[in-house]
Amino acid sequence: MVLVSLVLQHAKPYKAWIAAVFVLQLISTIAALYLPSLNAQIIDKGISMGDSGFIWSTGMVMLVVCLVQVVTAIGGIYFGARTAMAIGRDLRREVYRKVDSLSALELGRFGTATLITRGTNDVQQVQMLVLMTLNFMVSTPIMCIGGIVMALREDAGLSWLVWVSVPLLFVIVGFLVYLLMPLFRLMQDRIDGINSVLREQIVGIRVVRAFVREPFESERYRTANENLTRVSVRVGNIFVLMFPVIMMVLHLATAAVLWFGGHRVDTGEMQIGSLTAFLQYLLQILMAVMMGVFMVMMIPRAVVCAERIQDVLSTESSQLIPDASVATPAVGLVEFRNVTFGYPGAERPVLDNVSFTAEPGKTTAIVGSTGAGKTSLINLIPRLYDPQQGEVLIDGVPVSSLTRAQVSSVVGLVSQKPYLFSGTIASNLRFGRASATDDDLWEALRVAQGEDFVRNKAKGLDDPISQGGTNVSGGQRQRLCIARALVAKPRVYLFDDSFSALDVSTDARLREALGEVTGDATVIIVAQRVSSITDADQILVVDDGVIVGRGTHEELVERNETYRQIVESQLSVQEVA
Numbered sequence: 001m002v003l004v005s006l007v008l009q010h011a012k013p014y015k016a017w018i019a020a021v022f023v024l025q026l027i028s029t030i031a032a033l034y035l036p037s038l039n040a041q042i043i044d045k046g047i048s049m050g051d052s053g054f055i056w057s058t059g060m061v062m063l064v065v066c067l068v069q070v071v072t073a074i075g076g077i078y079f080g081a082r083t084a085m086a087i088g089r090d091l092r093r094e095v096y097r098k099v100d101s102l103s104a105l106e107l108g109r110f111g112t113a114t115l116i117t118r119g120t121n122d123v124q125q126v127q128m129l130v131l132m133t134l135n136f137m138v139s140t141p142i143m144c145i146g147g148i149v150m151a152l153r154e155d156a157g158l159s160w161l162v163w164v165s166v167p168l169l170f171v172i173v174g175f176l177v178y179l180l181m182p183l184f185r186l187m188q189d190r191i192d193g194i195n196s197v198l199r200e201q202i203v204g205i206r207v208v209r210a211f212v213r214e215p216f217e218s219e220r221y222r223t224a225n226e227n228l229t230r231v232s233v234r235v236g237n238i239f240v241l242m243f244p245v246i247m248m249v250l251h252l253a254t255a256a257v258l259w260f261g262g263h264r265v266d267t268g269e270m271q272i273g274s275l276t277a278f279l280q281y282l283l284q285i286l287m288a289v290m291m292g293v294f295m296v297m298m299i300p301r302a303v304v305c306a307e308r309i310q311d312v313l314s315t316e317s318s319q320l321i322p323d324a325s326v327a328t329p330a331v332g333l334v335e336f337r338n339v340t341f342g343y344p345g346a347e348r349p350v351l352d353n354v355s356f357t358a359e360p361g362k363t364t365a366i367v368g369s370t371g372a373g374k375t376s377l378i379n380l381i382p383r384l385y386d387p388q389q390g391e392v393l394i395d396g397v398p399v400s401s402l403t404r405a406q407v408s409s410v411v412g413l414v415s416q417k418p419y420l421f422s423g424t425i426a427s428n429l430r431f432g433r434a435s436a437t438d439d440d441l442w443e444a445l446r447v448a449q450g451e452d453f454v455r456n457k458a459k460g461l462d463d464p465i466s467q468g469g470t471n472v473s474g475g476q477r478q479r480l481c482i483a484r485a486l487v488a489k490p491r492v493y494l495f496d497d498s499f500s501a502l503d504v505s506t507d508a509r510l511r512e513a514l515g516e517v518t519g520d521a522t523v524i525i526v527a528q529r530v531s532s533i534t535d536a537d538q539i540l541v542v543d544d545g546v547i548v549g550r551g552t553h554e555e556l557v558e559r560n561e562t563y564r565q566i567v568e569s570q571l572s573v574q575e576v577a
């Protein structure tokens with residue numbers, strides 16, 4: 001049902017093409033059905049009576065009918081293929097757009113691997129079925145019924161052969177398909193399985209090597225691979241059986257027609273031409289039955305795929321994106337009002353009733369032990385997630401009433417896990433502002449302390465970056481991400497642990513340069529090292545999702561126990577060093 005509605009809904013724009021397929025196939029099938037009877041006439045009237053004029057004229061008619069049949073068949077397949085491909089393209093586009101519109105919440109629920117499979121392989125299965133359906137939908141039933149009618153017209157005495165061979169083929173092929181169906185379902189699952197193992201291993205290859213986990217991982221892969229192989233082999237075995245069995249039925253039917261028909265020709269009940277025509281019709285019918293069954297065979301797999309696609313398409317983003325927008329915030333005052341936030345499925349919220357204000361022109365630092373909720377807090381500002389309670393506001397406007405474009409123009413996030421896209425250094429830096437000049441890029445790199453290493457690259461700004469930025473070091477990646485945020489010149493800068501890969505002196509230089517360019521913008525820094533935030537205007541101490549202290553470094557050292565512990569633990573490390 002899902003399959004039918006999904007396909008019908010997406011077939012609408014291509015009604016004209018589908019109508020063309022119908023008409024062309026109708027003509028082509030009728031022509032194909034006409035040919036054997038013309039052939040019979042040539043044999044019975046032309047050859048046996050030695051009438052060469054009749055042979056010529058009927059032969060010409062046959063040639064024309066044949067041409068018509070070929071041309072319409074080609075046309076039908078052409079439009080069928082175009083329609084199927086167009087529907088596939090539309091589905092892929094829709095899945096892509098939907099995925100693009102979903103929030104981190106829904107994306108997390110699906111998982112990356114399955115979204116990729118759904119957007120590619122699953123769509124392809126549906127597309128294949130549409131193609132098959134369009135190619136055989138009209139021709140198969142007409143061929144079957146028309147073939148039977150025509151065969152009976154040639155000789156009713158042999159009709160029992162039709163009634164025996166067609167059901168026989170149907171039962172045999174049907175039984176094999178019945179065996180195949182569950183295997184196909186299983187196969188799709190196993191492909192999913194192998195995809196996810198492979199994906200995880202390639203993404204995590206460095207870790208796998210570092211921990212010498214290759215034996216374990218290759219065992220995992222071997223299992224997944226073998227599971228798929230086993231199913232494939234079983235499918236293969238059935239297919240191996242299928243073709244000889246079908247051929248056997250066809251040949252038995254041929255032999256029976258010749259045997260019984262031959263006797264009837266002997267006794268004069270039937271003409272030779274009728275016999276050949278009858279044989280051709282029977283073969284046409286059997287082929288049509290076979291094709292029909294093959295088509296049916298593809299349905300279960302496509303149904304599973306359609307359901308998986310529909311699953312994605314019908315997921316509504318938990319975040320409503322407003323279209324009638326309010327004015328874009330121009331100042332950048334960030335305010336949390338009694339914000340409580342938890343990840344789905346978690347028992348406890350990670351942030352509990354958090355309230356604070358981060359003012360423009362000032363630096364707000366967030367410290368806390370690992371897992372305290374710092375990243376979660378930062379991610380609420382560009383609205384990667386929505387809080388369950390309370391509000392996040394910029395210039396007094398809830399971020400939920402801003403469009404995505406507005407949010408990203410106001411907020412510049414350097415996330416804890418820096419990510420770069422495949423392309424060049426320049427193309428990555430221009431993510432925030434496409435119109436930035438090379439000078440702007442160099443200036444951002446200078447502030448981000450990344451100028452030297454980019455200058456040392458063979459092609460400078462045009463040096464290639466591989467997917468995820470894996471061809472630069474962790475520290476370089478971090479600096480490029482900082483520069484990317486700087487190029488965009490947002491009103492609110494968010495640095496989530498962005499200075500951790502920098503040594504102490506580079507860290508200090510970066511913060512100084514940053515102070516110049518951020519000017520009257522709001523800066524929020526999550527830091528591990530207390531030394532990098534001692535001069536912040538305001539420090540928030542987060543512990544287990546709660547703000548347990550706020551103030552300047554001096555104030556907090558004096559009166560906040562948690563903060564003092566953090567400072568002491570780091571001081572002692574430094575002192576020891």
Ligand code: CTP
Binds near residue numbers: 368373374497
């Ligand atoms: N968490 C979760 N699902 C996520 C991310 C985080 O359930 N997708 C939970 C984690 O279990 C963690 C808590 O949220 O206990 C806080 O995570 P996070 O905000 O990332 O902690 P940080 O303070 O940023 O920790 P770190 O210093 O290690 O970056």
Ligand code: MG
Binds near residue numbers: 375376416496
């Ligand atoms: Mg974090």
